[in-house]
Amino acid sequence: MKKPSVGVFKFTSDGGCQLQILNMERELFDLLNLINITYFPMAGVDSGEGPFDIGFVEGAVTSTDEIIRIKEIREKCRILVALGACACYGGIASIKNQKTQRELEEKVYTDLTAVHSTKAFGIDQYVKVDAYVRGCPIDKNEFIEVVKSTLLQIKPNLRPHSVCVECKLRENPCIFLIEGEVCMGPVTSAGCGALCPSRHRACEGCRGPASDPNTPSLARTMLEYGLTPEEVRLKFIKYAGETQAFKEGAGIK
Ligand code: SF4
Ligand code: SF4
Known part of the structure; x- marks a missing residue:
């Protein structure tokens, strides 16, 4: 049977959740028996951008370019998973939403002509999301649970309590x-x-x-x-x- 193809995409973030995946070592080798990772630049894998059975997105959407890109990625992924706090609900980057974008841009950049930042939101502000792996960074057991339940086409067993x-x-x-x-x-x-x-x-x-x-x-x-x-x-x-x-x-x- 053909293994499902998986892509891992980065938006505005520090790469910590992708690093958690790479840190899984033993579990990652087991997962590779079940899935075929075809796009994961941080791991040095790039066989083209899709289509994918599962897409994992790390990072918040914080610019007009990223709004366009997340919509393109959604089109290419049968199942889309938000990976980590930034992709789930904006994360640390969303602190900036408390100020006007122009006020912040002027603090960071001297030339604003090429700057098109937007407020930082989780990816579901712009596209439909099928599953969420929360945390900053993600918990590896929860990541594995979401991958396995997605492959089995069942609801992941995620905890609703505090x-x-x-x-x-x-x-x-x-x-x-x-x-x-x-x-x-x-x-x-x-x-x-x-x-x-x-x-x-x-x-x-x-x-x-x-x-x-x-x-x-x-x-x-x-x-x-x-x-x-x-x-x-x-x-x-x-x-x-x-x-x-x-x-x-x-x-x-
Ligand atoms: S206890 Fe858990 S949810 Fe709270 S900050 Fe630590 S890792 Fe995050
Ligand atoms: S039981 Fe107390 S220490 Fe533990 S998470 Fe709740 S408030 Fe924090």
Whole structure:
């Protein structure tokens, strides 16, 4: 049987999620028995841009050129997967959406004639997305789950609950309640195994909103714990400030 062809594409990002794929080493060799990666420039593979059975897109869309390109890629991919926080909901790049584009462009470039930047959004702002692999960077087990379920044509088993659930399953003491370390775990989507709280670091919300999160309540609690309204806003806009739930937490109308 012919193996499905796979393309991996980069938009505005630091390449960290693609690096996670390359870091899989043993698992990647197993996956290569099932799929045929035909376009993955970071891995030195370029047999032309498609068509593809599965396309993985890393990075946010932040320019008019990228809006055109993501639409072209969508046309070439039977299944399109958003890979990582930037592609899922804009990621770190979406912090810039809080200012006007021209204000930011003038800070970075001396000659603006060739600059056509747009606000940073996840790819579903412009095209239909079939599956999301969240996180900054992605979790390798979740990536494998999405690849396998896509091949089997079943829904991936992704967790709708919050990071707090995984944190409790790991029997971590809550650093929010015990040490007053303000944590985004109560409203952030699980799937990372509560990576940061398990290392005594507060969750920063890199996986975006969990299902039905009460972000206004967490924002009020953060204020009670001594954060200023501006510090609360910055917590919510760090990775997923364009999602409705985190906008509400940040107090953005
Ligand atoms: S440390 Fe954070 S993720 Fe863990 S239970 Fe407390 S609030 Fe939730
Ligand atoms: S604990 Fe929070 S910030 Fe850390 S990896 Fe998980 S979702 Fe991201």
